[in-house]
Amino acid sequence: MSHKKWKKIILYIIAIFTVMIVDFPVVFMFITSFKPISQIMVPNLKFSFTPTLENYKMLVTENFPLFKYLLNSFIISLCSAVIAIALSLPASYGISRFKEKKEGTDFWILSTRMAPPVVFALPMFLILKFFNIIDTRIGLILTYFTFTIPLAVWILKAFMMEIPKSLEEAAMLDGATRSYILLRIITPLMKPGIVSVFIIDFVFAWNEFFFALILTLDKATTLTVGTARFITGYSIYWGSIAGASMIAAIPMIILMFFVQKFLVRGLTMGAVK
Amino acid sequence: MKKKDNGWRFVIPVIIALGGVALFPFVFSVYISLINSTAYSTYTAKFVGINNYIALFKDANFWNSFRVTLVYVIGAVSLEMLFGTLLALLIDSLPKWGRVFMIILAFPIMIAPLVYGITFKLMYNSIYGFIPQFLRIFNINISLLSTSRSALMSMIVVDVFQWTSFVFLIIYSALQSVPKEPLEAAKIDGAGYWKSVWYVLLPILRPIFVITLIFRVMDTFKIFDQVFVITDGGPGTATTTLSLYTYFLMFNRYNFGQAAALTVTILVIIIVITKLLLKYFYREVEL
Numbered sequence: 349m350s351h352k353k354w355k356k357i358i359l360y361i362i363a364i365f366t367v368m369i370v371d372f373p374v375v376f377m378f379i380t381s382f383k384p385i386s387q388i389m390v391p392n393l394k395f396s397f398t399p400t401l402e403n404y405k406m407l408v409t410e411n412f413p414l415f416k417y418l419l420n421s422f423i424i425s426l427c428s429a430v431i432a433i434a435l436s437l438p439a440s441y442g443i444s445r446f447k448e449k450k451e452g453t454d455f456w457i458l459s460t461r462m463a464p465p466v467v468f469a470l471p472m473f474l475i476l477k478f479f480n481i482i483d484t485r486i487g488l489i490l491t492y493f494t495f496t497i498p499l500a501v502w503i504l505k506a507f508m509m510e511i512p513k514s515l516e517e518a519a520m521l522d523g524a525t526r527s528y529i530l531l532r533i534i535t536p537l538m539k540p541g542i543v544s545v546f547i548i549d550f551v552f553a554w555n556e557f558f559f560a561l562i563l564t565l566d567k568a569t570t571l572t573v574g575t576a577r578f579i580t581g582y583s584i585y586w587g588s589i590a591g592a593s594m595i596a597a598i599p600m601i602i603l604m605f606f607v608q609k610f611l612v613r614g615l616t617m618g619a620v621k
Numbered sequence: 622m623k624k625k626d627n628g629w630r631f632v633i634p635v636i637i638a639l640g641g642v643a644l645f646p647f648v649f650s651v652y653i654s655l656i657n658s659t660a661y662s663t664y665t666a667k668f669v670g671i672n673n674y675i676a677l678f679k680d681a682n683f684w685n686s687f688r689v690t691l692v693y694v695i696g697a698v699s700l701e702m703l704f705g706t707l708l709a710l711l712i713d714s715l716p717k718w719g720r721v722f723m724i725i726l727a728f729p730i731m732i733a734p735l736v737y738g739i740t741f742k743l744m745y746n747s748i749y750g751f752i753p754q755f756l757r758i759f760n761i762n763i764s765l766l767s768t769s770r771s772a773l774m775s776m777i778v779v780d781v782f783q784w785t786s787f788v789f790l791i792i793y794s795a796l797q798s799v800p801k802e803p804l805e806a807a808k809i810d811g812a813g814y815w816k817s818v819w820y821v822l823l824p825i826l827r828p829i830f831v832i833t834l835i836f837r838v839m840d841t842f843k844i845f846d847q848v849f850v851i852t853d854g855g856p857g858t859a860t861t862t863l864s865l866y867t868y869f870l871m872f873n874r875y876n877f878g879q880a881a882a883l884t885v886t887i888l889v890i891i892i893v894i895t896k897l898l899l900k901y902f903y904r905e906v907e908l
Contacts, residue, residue, distance in 0.1 A: 356715075363711055367725055373782055374728050376751065377740045391749045393758075435634045442631030460643040462891060464843030466864045467884045470653065470871055471646035493642045497635060530631070555733035557846045558864070562872075572735045576850055579739075586743055593736040600731040608724055612794045615730070619832045620791055
């Protein structure tokens, strides 16, 4: 018996140790963001220092447009998630309820998620330039549809499959139309699915870097691109970078708590429960 | 008799939206790859047929970035699958705090890859970075980002650090829903823990493994953010992945025609890889 107990204790120690290694980079950046700048670029392994808020103060007071970047990131992520859901909810209903002839359609939607963003980068750059919407939020929102819509359709479809058809059949006998059923019966039941799709789309858009780098210059710059701007050819402002990184990361970690139950289903686009 | 409702009207908005932002851009890309387009002559360029593709396949830098990407994908994904699975087995054997461990271990996947890249750029710094200093304790003196081999390996380490959690999360939640009876039966028959995991548990999880594998291959194949911010493809072209090379062709060379040819090639490669993975590993369950 005590042999088994010892085994458990050792397993717990290994698990805690592993957690520390896995989360080390996150914790490291968190600590760095409270380090005085003078101590970040010093070659020693000591972790003792007087915590300071100077890095965060710098972000607010110096000529770094933190609030502009935050606002851009927020509006772009919000719109690309909400619009994607509005379009995808009927689509996932159509795909899950009317099977015939649509197998091709949903694989096509998946394949846009498979394609590396670089495939769309050049044509989107030229198209946005043509319509004169480079460096605008709307341009980036449209581009983000390339991943927010496929994610939304697939995850919502997985949730939709679990709603029993008998509910709809009963309503149809009462003379309800399909659209009425979708709006009044299906949508309320899909709340957990919609919330998790929203959070996952939001996080993906918030964390996106490549499109934002190419398709924005200044007006629509997001927080990720703004953070990377601290790395210049001449110097790297580690203190401010650490601060900005944490401002970008912490809200996403908090969002995860709301979606943890459906996180796996979301990340695998509904393929795994 | 009313005409049969086939539900297309529900799907059409998404088809139009994706047609506009994904299908049309791709077709446009194919078109650009067939003209001698540069940043200054997109709309006046001449049709050159497959010349851009020929130039691309003769370009040593393309083959180099293809090789770099393959090494990166194989290295990162195999390590992530291994560590993620071991981690899932470990946490699965600790049911009491499983949920708490799961949430804490999921932190990395919610964070922007760019932020991870920046963090490791700081930790890799040869003078004041944490990792070189830590290695110096064991008398290992290396400058991680200055040789080709160690730079590429360091990039793989960044990816493994962030995305092992992804594999863990999926395998762990699959383990939670797997019936435990076959495993118990194997144990009663006298099979050791590892033997029963190998012969009983892993075959059950096979479809999940394949899905996880495909997602990881798809995502590592497009690797850009971390490499862009840490090494920008260097030293030389040692860490120039396909995405980075496309970026370089677009915004340093302004050779849009060849960049477009490259993106079309990338899409073909990723479709072939996915199909092969599905064909060889995915038998039991349909996607």
